Amino acid sequence: MRRKRILLVNPWIEDFAAYDFWLKPVGLLYVGSFLKTLGLEVTLIDLMNRYDPELQSRVKVPRDKFYGTGKFPHVEIAKPPILSFMPRKYKRYGMPEELFREKLRRERENGVDAVFVTSTLTYWYPGYFDTISVIKEELDAPIFFGGFFVRNQPSVAKRSGTILFTHTDLRYLPRFLNRTLGWELPEVDIDWFTQLSPAYELYEKVGYVVLLTTLGCPYRCTYCIAHRNWERMRFKPVELVLEEIEKFSEILNVQDIVFFDDAILVNAENHFKPLLKEIIRRGLNKKLRFHLPNGIHARLLTQEIADLLYEANFKTIKLGYETAGKLQRTTGDKIRDEDLLRAARILKNAGFTHKEVSAYIMVNLPGQTVEDVMNAVDVCVDAGIDYSINEFTPIVGTDIWIELVNKGLLTGREDPLLLNNTVLPYWWKNMSVEQIQFLKEYGKIKKAELSL
Numbered sequence: 001m002r003r004k005r006i007l008l009v010n011p012w013i014e015d016f017a018a019y020d021f022w023l024k025p026v027g028l029l030y031v032g033s034f035l036k037t038l039g040l041e042v043t044l045i046d047l048m049n050r051y052d053p054e055l056q057s058r059v060k061v062p063r064d065k066f067y068g069t070g071k072f073p074h075v076e077i078a079k080p081p082i083l084s085f086m087p088r089k090y091k092r093y094g095m096p097e098e099l100f101r102e103k104l105r106r107e108r109e110n111g112v113d114a115v116f117v118t119s120t121l122t123y124w125y126p127g128y129f130d131t132i133s134v135i136k137e138e139l140d141a142p143i144f145f146g147g148f149f150v151r152n153q154p155s156v157a158k159r160s161g162t163i164l165f166t167h168t169d170l171r172y173l174p175r176f177l178n179r180t181l182g183w184e185l186p187e188v189d190i191d192w193f194t195q196l197s198p199a200y201e202l203y204e205k206v207g208y209v210v211l212l213t214t215l216g217c218p219y220r221c222t223y224c225i226a227h228r229n230w231e232r233m234r235f236k237p238v239e240l241v242l243e244e245i246e247k248f249s250e251i252l253n254v255q256d257i258v259f260f261d262d263a264i265l266v267n268a269e270n271h272f273k274p275l276l277k278e279i280i281r282r283g284l285n286k287k288l289r290f291h292l293p294n295g296i297h298a299r300l301l302t303q304e305i306a307d308l309l310y311e312a313n314f315k316t317i318k319l320g321y322e323t324a325g326k327l328q329r330t331t332g333d334k335i336r337d338e339d340l341l342r343a344a345r346i347l348k349n350a351g352f353t354h355k356e357v358s359a360y361i362m363v364n365l366p367g368q369t370v371e372d373v374m375n376a377v378d379v380c381v382d383a384g385i386d387y388s389i390n391e392f393t394p395i396v397g398t399d400i401w402i403e404l405v406n407k408g409l410l411t412g413r414e415d416p417l418l419l420n421n422t423v424l425p426y427w428w429k430n431m432s433v434e435q436i437q438f439l440k441e442y443g444k445i446k447k448a449e450l451s452l
């Protein structure tokens with residue numbers, strides 16, 4: 001009897017803009033790994049993999065910008081009716097539909113017993129739904145839908161007509177599949193995060209590998225959901241992280257390793273520092289480049305860690321800064337200006353320049369003034385580090401979202417599409433489109449000072 005075959009699908013993104021800033025469906029790859037340990041055969045279609053070998057012959061794939069990142073191929077599509085007021089083009093990013101259908105037909109020939117579709121940002125759901133519609137047209141298999149959007153917005157996700165999987169602990173998965181499909185999978189006592197690795201072997205080719213060495217964050221920033229995703233912080237054994245780096249860089253022939261942790265510097269003495277030392281001792285820094293794109297904690301950075309980061313060949317270090325002004329204290333107090341300035345100095349001492357180090361600044365936070373953002377830009381310029389200005393989005397379930405609903409500034413029932421950070425300034429009474437545009441211009445002008 002043939003083994004049951006599961007198809008994993010990383011869906012399209014549909015939005016006004018999207019960029020492959022090291023996006024990989026790591027959660028889905030852990031699901032793949034877990035399903036394999038249950039004895040199932042697993043395959044993957046990643047609609048967002050710019051390195052898919054079949055993509056080049058079908059569509060013009062924009063060239064890489066830096067370290068494996070780059071623009072996605074895309075097509076313009078009709079805006080969802082609720083966004084008809086937006087004066088911008090709406091696009092589908094990722095693999096052309098025809099190629100997706102061809103791949104699904106090939107999967108159908110080999111037999112597919114169930115499909116797992118993942119999700120991330122809530123306002124990307126039209127892309128998830130379109131992906132699911134195509135799967136339904138091509139395959140006659142039950143579709144399981146999971147990931148952040150499904151957990152955060154189950155009532156919207158239900159409209160996809162799929163079976164929702166809303167747990168983060170994969171231990172529930174065998175029982176869930178047995179109950180829904182009448183299968184007889186064994187219950188296994190496996191801790192998916194500390195014992196398994198994301199199933200990168202399912203790819204033929206990728207441009208980089210994204211890994212997680214920790215889960216969760218002990219901070220409680222009012223605009224962030226990370227600390228609600230996991231009850232407590234968890235650490236992957238350093239030895240397993242090293243094994244993942246060595247194995248996947250070798251079999252996929254990549255040079256860029258990206259750590260997407262929310263709080264990689266927490267407990268650094270026992271976790272990140274030993275990892276950095278071992279990367280250096282094994283000579284991995286001689287052949288690989290490493291990146292920290294997820295906003296590390298400036299306050300937790302020490303000179304020793306900065307020196308190790310430099311020696312270990314880290315090429316991207318993002319600092320979570322968010323804003324200047326009193327909001328620093330009222331939104332969670334993870335950082336103050338002096339922390340950023342100190343971290344920038346330490347990193348500079350270690351040998352880094354503004355080409356490797358930059359800070360995230362948020363714009364359009366409730367209660368934030370235009371001056372707060374300008375001051376934040378000025379602090380970064382003074383510190384001699386680069387920065388990127390990103391628009392705030394109120395994530396359902398965060399403290400800030402609850403407060404906005406309590407104050408009547410949001411109803412709490414908004415369609416996730418309206419909470420898209422690009423869309424928000426066009427209807428929500430906080431900063432105006434013009435103010436945000438002004439601040440982005442201000443950021444561009446001040447940036448010129450960095451290359452002096």
Ligand code: SF4
Binds near residue numbers: 227334
């Ligand atoms: S913003 Fe960063 S520090 Fe704050 S809770 Fe989220 S992950 Fe933690």
